[in-house]
Amino acid sequence: MTSIIRFDSATPEVSTGPVNNPLEGKPQATTRNFFTSPDQHFFAGVWESTKGKWPVNYTEQEFVHMLAGEAILTDQLGQAEHVRAGDSFIVQAGFKGTWESLGEVRKLYAIYE
Numbered sequence: 001m002t003s004i005i006r007f008d009s010a011t012p013e014v015s016t017g018p019v020n021n022p023l024e025g026k027p028q029a030t031t032r033n034f035f036t037s038p039d040q041h042f043f044a045g046v047w048e049s050t051k052g053k054w055p056v057n058y059t060e061q062e063f064v065h066m067l068a069g070e071a072i073l074t075d076q077l078g079q080a081e082h083v084r085a086g087d088s089f090i091v092q093a094g095f096k097g098t099w100e101s102l103g104e105v106r107k108l109y110a111i112y113e
């Protein structure tokens with residue numbers, strides 16, 4: 001088993017399609033998953049979306065580093081966080097609200113479920 005997995009030379013699992021239940025726009029998303037742990041609890045890769053807004057319900061912990069674009073995450077109480085390229089943050093399990101991509105967005109993710 002390889003101890004180091006480089007995103008620039010690995011072949012990711014790729015999935016592309018419309019975002020479920022959009023609230024605004026017709027957002028499309030592409031996930032390039034470069035790593036899945038053998039126990040299926042840890043994932044890492046690159047995710048992209050086009051402009052739009054949709055509901056989210058996080059059952060997982062997610063580290064995010066924004067590579068490009070801007071987004072607004074708004075919780076159920078209406079508290080919003082505006083994130084942009086260069087920002088790094090954690091979305092905790094239990095977060096419910098919306099994700100709004102303000103244009104094309106690309107993020108690096110590491111998810112623990």
